[in-house]
Amino acid sequence: xxxxxxxxxxxxxxxxxxxxxxxxxxxxxxxxxxxxxxxxxxxxxxxxxxxxxxxxxxxxxxxxxxxxxxxxxxxxxxxxxxxxxxxxxxxxxxxxxxxxxxxxxxxxxxxxxxxxxxxxxxxxxxxxxxxxxxxxxxxxxxxxxxxxxxxxxxxxxxxxxxxxxxxxxxxxxxxxxxxxxxxxxxxxxxxxxxxxxxxxxxxxxxxxxxxxxxxxxxxxxxxxxxxxxxxxxxxxxxxxxxxxxxxxxxxxxxxxxxxxxxxxxxxxxxxxxxxxxxxxxxxxxxxxxxxxxxxxxxxxxxxxxxxxxxxxxxxxxxxxxxxxxxxxxxxxxxxxxxxxxxxxxxxxxxxxxxxxxxxxxxxxxxxxxxxxxxxxxxxxxxxxxxxxxxxxxxxxxxx
Numbered sequence: 554x555x556x557x558x559x560x561x562x563x564x565x566x567x568x569x570x571x572x573x574x575x576x577x578x579x580x581x582x583x584x585x586x587x588x589x590x591x592x593x594x595x596x597x598x599x600x601x602x603x604x605x606x607x608x609x610x611x612x613x614x615x616x617x618x619x620x621x622x623x624x625x626x627x628x629x630x631x632x633x634x635x636x637x638x639x640x641x642x643x644x645x646x647x648x649x650x651x652x653x654x655x656x657x658x659x660x661x662x663x664x665x666x667x668x669x670x671x672x673x674x675x676x677x678x679x680x681x682x683x684x685x686x687x688x689x690x691x692x693x694x695x696x697x698x699x700x701x702x703x704x705x706x707x708x709x710x711x712x713x714x715x716x717x718x719x720x721x722x723x724x725x726x727x728x729x730x731x732x733x734x735x736x737x738x739x740x741x742x743x744x745x746x747x748x749x750x751x752x753x754x755x756x757x758x759x760x761x762x763x764x765x766x767x768x769x770x771x772x773x774x775x776x777x778x779x780x781x782x783x784x785x786x787x788x789x790x791x792x793x794x795x796x797x798x799x800x801x802x803x804x805x806x807x808x809x810x811x812x813x814x815x816x817x818x819x820x821x822x823x824x825x826x827x828x829x830x831x832x833x834x835x836x837x838x839x840x841x842x843x844x845x846x847x848x849x850x851x852x853x854x855x856x857x858x859x860x861x862x863x864x865x866x867x868x869x870x871x872x873x874x875x876x877x878x879x880x881x882x883x884x885x886x887x888x889x890x891x892x893x894x895x896x897x898x899x900x901x902x903x904x905x906x907x908x909x910x911x912x913x914x915x916x917x918x919x920x921x922x923x924x925x926x927x928x929x930x931x932x933x934x935x936x937x938x939x940x941x942x943x944x945x946x947x948x949x950x951x952x
Contacts, residue, residue, distance in 0.1 A: 683713030768882030805852030839926030873906035
């Protein structure tokens with residue numbers, strides 16, 4: 554076991570490293586791994602570290618990073634849907650957050666100290682003998698939404714934590730939280746930007762592409778989709794059910810786009826605008842966009858029976874695909890910006906989509922898209938006038 558002098562030097566070195574990790578906005582798992590290594594070197598009898606940090610994400614409530622002396626680092630998430638589960642409602646973590654208890658210690662080898670929470674019984678059965686938890690609150694502790702993290706330290710040692718172990722863990726806990734905060738907030742910013750403006754756009758904004766008019770030319774497939782009949786449904790379906798109806802349709806529409814490499818650039822009420830960059834293989838990008846559009850149409854169609862059984866209208870999806878050069882980047886004024894695509898190709902795609910219902914097709918493409926893709930699933934359906942375009946366009950539909 555390291556002597557006291559070596560242990561003290563190791564912890565001082567860790568504290569110095571935590572400053573460096575904070576300045577680098579290091580990811581949480583890297584910080585936890587560094588902390589675990591230093592504690593073991595200093596002779597602290599810790600076998601597990603579990604950390605949970607609140608985040609901002611449409612689906613995820615908190616990130617979880619754990620370290621075990623046997624298995625190393627593991628990363629997971631807590632979803633919003635889990636917040637009402639029995640495990641959470643009966644957990645010591647919830648108690649600490651609700652009561653703002655900043656420190657909790659339990660000797661799990663003592664049945665009396667593990668009786669108040671079922672999870673302690675499970676931990677004791679797994680060989681954990683001692684448990685220490687720290688709650689660190691970020692920002693205003695009186696804010697409606699409280700952000701922060703909880704670190705839990707656990708040991709399998711027969712005698713539990715020694716006083717010297719507890720002193721070190723109590724000392725470094727706040728330093729660990731402070732080191733984690735910069736990287737956590739940077740990650741949260743990236744997650745929010747990805748959720749609201751898309752992965753590619755969000756990354757560019759986070760890297761500093763924020764000046765009004767800062768755009769670049771991009772050759773892309775433009776996809777415009779729209780739910781037919783949504784306006785009529787808005788008058789017939791109560792507001793809360795209408796939002797649920799739209800969300801369920803979007804759940805069928807959005808994943809195929811992102812799964813095939815597209816990016817949702819803007820939600821347009823009951824539809825959206827997406828783009829697939831052509832890159833080095835224009836044909837592949839077009840085929841991917843067509844695959845995404847047909848899967849979205851099929852996914853929405855598959856909702857019909859379930860919605861009908863619930864007394865809700867099934868809203869067919871219409872889609873248009875076009876290729877062209879667009880300007881991709883920042884547009885806006887007065888401090889309000891949007892990262893999107895603009896240009897004649899976007900306008901053409903929108904107006905092609907408006908012809909789906911009159912022409913009786915769920916999907917229409919331009920001739921430029923059909924020729925670039927070379928996809929045998931498409932067939933010409935004639936020349937049609939397009940508002941704002943001088944010459945009629947040859948359109949294609951699915952066979």
